[in-house]
Amino acid sequence: MTYQAFLIKYSEIGVKGKNRYVFEDALVHQIKRALYGVDGHFVVKKQSGRILVSVEGEYDYDDAVAALQHVFGISAICPTVVVPDEGFDKMAEAVIKYVDEEFADKNFSFKVMGRRANKQYPMTSMEVAAEIGARLLDAFPEMHVDVHHPDRIIYVEVRENIAIYSTEIPGPCGMPVGTAGKAMLLLSGGIDSPVAGYMIAKRGVTLSATYFHAPPYTSEQAKQKVVDLAKLVAKYSGTIDLHIVNFTDIQLYIYQQCAHEELTIIMRRYMMRIAEHFAKENDCLGLVTGESIGQVASQTMQSLNCTNAVCTLPVYRPLIAFDKQDIVDISEKIDTYETSILPYEDCCTIFVAKHPVTKPKLEAIEKHEHNLDEKIDELMKQAIDTVEVIKVR
Numbered sequence: 001m002t003y004q005a006f007l008i009k010y011s012e013i014g015v016k017g018k019n020r021y022v023f024e025d026a027l028v029h030q031i032k033r034a035l036y037g038v039d040g041h042f043v044v045k046k047q048s049g050r051i052l053v054s055v056e057g058e059y060d061y062d063d064a065v066a067a068l069q070h071v072f073g074i075s076a077i078c079p080t081v082v083v084p085d086e087g088f089d090k091m092a093e094a095v096i097k098y099v100d101e102e103f104a105d106k107n108f109s110f111k112v113m114g115r116r117a118n119k120q121y122p123m124t125s126m127e128v129a130a131e132i133g134a135r136l137l138d139a140f141p142e143m144h145v146d147v148h149h150p151d152r153i154i155y156v157e158v159r160e161n162i163a164i165y166s167t168e169i170p171g172p173c174g175m176p177v178g179t180a181g182k183a184m185l186l187l188s189g190g191i192d193s194p195v196a197g198y199m200i201a202k203r204g205v206t207l208s209a210t211y212f213h214a215p216p217y218t219s220e221q222a223k224q225k226v227v228d229l230a231k232l233v234a235k236y237s238g239t240i241d242l243h244i245v246n247f248t249d250i251q252l253y254i255y256q257q258c259a260h261e262e263l264t265i266i267m268r269r270y271m272m273r274i275a276e277h278f279a280k281e282n283d284c285l286g287l288v289t290g291e292s293i294g295q296v297a298s299q300t301m302q303s304l305n306c307t308n309a310v311c312t313l314p315v316y317r318p319l320i321a322f323d324k325q326d327i328v329d330i331s332e333k334i335d336t337y338e339t340s341i342l343p344y345e346d347c348c349t350i351f352v353a354k355h356p357v358t359k360p361k362l363e364a365i366e367k368h369e370h371n372l373d374e375k376i377d378e379l380m381k382q383a384i385d386t387v388e389v390i391k392v393r
Contacts, residue, residue, distance in 0.1 A: 001101050003061070003079035006068065007163050008051035011075040011173060026176035026204075027051060027073040033238060034067040047159055048117040054082070065169060070235045072202050074171030078155070081164045088123065091162050092135040098164045099136060099154065109146035110136070115157040132156055172202065177238050180204030183316060184279035185288045186271065187211050187230060187242070189222055189344060192290030192319055194229045194336040195327050199318035200288045201237035208282045209240050209392075210275040212247040222344035230392040232336045243278050244388040247271070250379045257371040260353045264298045265360050266369060268307045270380070276311055277384055286314040292322050297356040306360050 008031065013023040028044050028051060035042045040059020045052055053068075061079075068077045083094040099106075114128035123131070133145055136154070157163040185197040187209040201207055211226045223244065234240045254266050275287055291299045298307075308315055319327055331337035369376075 001081075001098075003081065004055045005080045005082045005163070006053040006055075006064070007078040007080040007157070007165060008053060008068070008074055009076040009078065009168070009171075010051070010073055012175060013073060014049065023073070023176060023179055024051070026179045027071070030071050030073065030176045030178070030238070031068065034071045035064065038063045038067050040064065050117075050157075050159075052080075052082075052159075052163075069169070069171060071176075072172055072174035072204065072236060073176035075173050076168040077171055078163075078165040078168055083162050083164070085118075085121075085158065085160070085162055088128075088131065091128075091156070091158075092132055094162060095132050095154065095156060095164055096135060096139045098166075099140065102166060103152070106140045106142045108151035109144050109149075110152045110154055111145065111147050111150040112136070113153055113155045115155070117157060117159045121158045128156060128158065172236065174202035175204035177201055177204055177236075178206055181285040182206040182208065182283060183286045183288045184275050184282065184284040185209040185233075185240075186275050186290075187226055187233075188290070189225045189229065189340065189342075190290065191324075191331050191337065191340040192292065192295075192327055194233050194290075194340065195330045195334070196288055196290035196318045197233045198236055198330070198334050198336075200316060201233070205288075207233070207237045207240050207288075208243070208278070208284060210243040210245060210271075210278055212245050212271055212274075214248045214251055215246065217248065217251075219344055221342075225339060225342050225344050227390060227392060228339050229336055230390075232334065232339065234392050236334070240392045241282065242390045242392050244390065245274055245383050246386055247274075247383060250376070250383060253372060253375060253379055258368055261355055261357045262360065262365060262368060263353045264356050265303055265306050265365055266372075268298055268303075269310045269365070269369070270376075272307050272310050272315075274380065274383060276313055278387070279313055284313070286316050287311060288316045288318070290319055290327075291317050292319045292324075292327070295324065297358045300358050302359040302361075303357075306362050306365050309362055309366075 016023055024046050031044050038060055041056040043054040065077060068074060081098050112129040112133040114125040116125045152166055155165050180203055183200055183205050185207050187193045197207055209230055213223050230240050230242050250270055251267060258266050279287055294300060
């Protein structure tokens with residue numbers, strides 16, 4: 001069957017109050033953005049409790065579904081037959097035709113779910129479901145009703161027109177991007193940070209990102225790997241401004257001036273300072289990292305306290321209570337895992353200490369950072385002034 005419409009369901013948006021229209025409008029915008037590159041002409045408009053995507057002429061069904069599955073805010077994508085409301089008999093005929101064309105084998109149990117979005121319609125939702133079910137039994141005697149555990153559910157929604165469907169393709173849920181402010185993601189080449197970016201975008205947050213590059217210790221392949229990861233996250237989040245910071249001189253200076261067991265903590269603190277600089281320049285309301293408590297030495301409670309201390313913006317850590325397998329499972333789901341495990345080192349792994357401190361004291365770290373006073377401000381300015389910004393779509 002060729003479907004000329006998709007009925008889009010949302011979940012969390014439905015509990016919003018008087019500002020619900022803001023979220024619906026944002027969802028419409030994100031659906032249009034996602035479908036922009038898909039072959040076909042799509043018309044997107046709001047209906048009561050739903051978004052209807054109509055298609056004019058030929059289009060690429062698989063690409064359209066794949067694009068919609070990357071739009072946060074969508075809970076289900078329903079390939080739908082839409083017919084005009086010309087009375088109940090015509091509606092019943094359309095449902096019978098739909099079932100006949102959709103299911104070659106009619107030997108299954110079914111249930112009809114009616115929904116009367118148009119409250120002026122003379123029948124209730126329950127009456128629509130019962131009457132359509134009876135007409136289907138008359139048309140296809142091999143079918144039988146099971147209201148508790150049906151093989152198929154036939155949905156009939158009375159709207160401006162009549163929408164008929166039986167398939168619900170899961171969407172990513174969440175909130176439409178652009179409804180919850182903007183944040184700066186610290187993006188590395190690892191498994192965790194792309195997942196953190198995906199999860200914060202799922203709450204409606206628009207993303208920018210900062211990556212710390214350390215040539216010649218990290219290669220151009222490592223940099224391209226991060227760009228590729230940003231592209232995969234951008235499929236969900238929309239365009240990301242990726243700030244690529246040359247961090248080599250700062251890392252070498254810290255390596256020369258500070259105790260090696262404190263290298264990771266002190267480097268992280270300067271990364272947070274630089275990322276916050278770009279966050280404020282880009283009107284971000286917080287920083288986002290992929291840290292999880294206890295995963296590595298720099299992610300103990302004491303270490304996180306030390307890195308937080310340099311920030312004036314809040315630091316959001318969506319993965320804070322996840323174990324590694326939880327994170328890997330999501331990275332596989334969003335197709336970032338295979339890219340993340342490519343064997344190109346990032347700047348954190350190059351300069352890692354053999355025995356990093358796991359319970360750093362903030363007062364001691366702040367004291368030891370004074371070893372950097374002679375040159376660190378100059379090196380920070382140089383890193384900020386020479387940043388490369390790539391618009392990743």
